[in-house]
Amino acid sequence: MPSYRVTLSPGAMRAGVDPERVIPTMADAAAELVTVEASDVQLVRGTPRIVVRFTCDDDELAEQVAAHTASVASTVVEVVGWFLARRDGGRWKRVA
Template identity: 45%
Template structure:
């Protein structure tokens, strides 16, 4: 996603269909937690402008596990 690349270093992105629903995944690296969080919410906001979104999830990886980023931490 070109928009994400303007904010952070994008490692991978993918659009797939899972159980009949589109899934967009953007994996990226940022300099620090606040900028990573801002980028994640900005990417979700941009996707909202492009398509109708039923659900969204912003996660952060610690070791081998992914944990949701709390919505109350959005800018």
């Protein structure tokens, strides 16, 4: 089964939201639909990115999971942008 990851660029926190809730909120949203393998925050050129990695059957479902995850994330943090990638051999490739 292919492995995917949704990577989200967060902006400002929503009022009253504990920053510690952002990653679990995203992981829980994805877990409603698929099996979550991992979740983490990364710094890329000094900019935070939240990553949720999961498995599912195909790109179409993965796109739905990623959109749902970003939508739920928008309830706790401003979503500046997000993208979906699929593991292809030893590399991650964006899903168009």
